[in-house]
Amino acid sequence: MAQDGKRRRIGIIGFGHLGQYLTEMIEAEGQQYGFELAFVWNRNQRKMEGKVRKELQLEDLNKFVARCADLIVEVAHPQIIKEFGEEFLKHADCMVGSPTAFAEQEVDTKCREAARRYGHTLYIPSGALWGAEDIQKMANRGTLKALKVTMSKHPDSFMLRGELQELKERVKGQRAVLYDGPVRNLCPLAPNNVNTMAAAAMAGHNLGFEQVQGCLVADPSLLNFHIVDIEVTGPVNKSSGHEFRVKTSRKNPAPRGEVTGMATYSSFWSSVLTISFRSTPGHKTERGLHFLRVSIEWSLHIGNVSIHQSCTDTALLFRLLNSSLACQQMEMITRRYWKNALCQY
Template identity: 65%
Template sequence: MTPQEKIQRVGIVGYGHLGQYLVDMIQRDGAQKGMELAFVWNRSVEKMVGNVPESLQLRDLSKIKERRADVIVEVAHPQLVRDHGEEFLNHAHFLVGSPSVFAEQEVETKLRQAAEDSGHTLYIPSGAFWGGKDIQKMADRGTLKSLKVTMTKHPSSFKLEGPLKELNKKAMDGRLVLYDGPVRGLCPLAPNNVNTMAAAAMAGHNLGFDCVQGCLVADPSIPDWHIVDIEVKGPSDEKSGHVFTVKTSRHNPATLGAVTGNATYASFWSSLLACKGHGGQVHLC
């Protein structure tokens, strides 16, 4: 960092496993990266006591402006994005750790507009979404024709709602496809597990949540892995008729029952380091 560069002030909304990791990283390496904590907020204040200096504990989200954050990071719950996303973007760049909330068209439209109006960037972390920037480039050019993301985890790693919660119980007997269809329909049923798919739908914006496909698979034979398979199709060659395709398979070590794989923490940290301001747009990082 040069003397002319501005220290970037970061506010963390949520102090669960990922929030704790980010706070620790900023406190340990922040000065070297030109970064410092502006505040930490958590619904349960008790969790911060003894771990976060009292001067950095924000008790009231309505007082965010006073903390002069350059970037606000949500790693709490989709409801925080619904309730406070516009306000966050009015004051700072906003890194959304729960992009499954954008399956609600009203929320996506509202925050895209807030970013444009404020000039701040709405950041979507790539997380376990491998190759996301290349896919976003294809979407920008209109050449992305189809995109499917398949996520396979041990049944204990899923936090599900509605019919999927009951269906998942049967998966302990063997591999079971819980869902295979548009990402928009899956996000409300597995909001904690499909942020990777939501990131894909935001990156592949010419297809969006209705046309990007998500497949959720429970497999008791992989207790310590999260597997993400991505299938991309682009345009066909006019002469040969051959179709542009890319397939990737990401195997991420994970603790049994963990929602987030080990490598995703470091990926999120890298995403935060990229939040330097990209204008009033949505940016995958």
């Protein structure tokens, strides 16, 4: 791991739109936050030509150890975590952008055990899962009784397999529910599309992949947005007999055909920043599985309902840095987040 006075080294696995965005952000702004790129890997090496410095390109993922990464960020495909997740966690912290991999119990168990055994942290970014921390708190207390995530997108934004792909073709041109059932069964059929649902199953761990419900809706009218609706059911009040319920709806700008919504990019960048600052000297991070809070940018985007939480997160990030430079960074970042909030919504 990075020591005091040394930059934290980050490896990026996957060079699709999200991987490119994170790579560019680290190259452009990493120095001011005390971290740098260790490597970038992509299955198709030619995609990185002219975009990633040659010395940073990792040709063989089996040789990642030689690059001495402190944090490995996976934004490629769940198969990467199935094959390499345990090995990654023997040598570095790991932020998993494809948590559908953990729908396979063996993968989940091996990665958690590796994190504990080798003293590293397995991070799950909340991404598009609004309210992840509250869901996790309810699960910890055993008060989470039901959880359902409904994702509605244009059909072209779904990358499906098997029977779901066949169904999507049959209902082409009309709004249709493609799936409604346990998240565990859905993950292998839509591994690139339902990471939000997989994150929900991990946050709501008392229910897990078997009991957390997922619903996929193909809607041709959604040309500019992805919509994620989350329904949380809690305990019944003994005196009134009324049930606790929360429902949120997240409308994420996304061009037709895009798998990842625009707000998710900045959400992942916030997660990288959060991890990096939690790893600064003097701050103790709990090893094992760690679920990252909803991003600062997204909290600000949706308005007053979560301003207090986002300010708490900001304080957490910058309380760790005792310098005038840190104060300047906090002022600059807070201003940029508010600018994004005002311009985008």
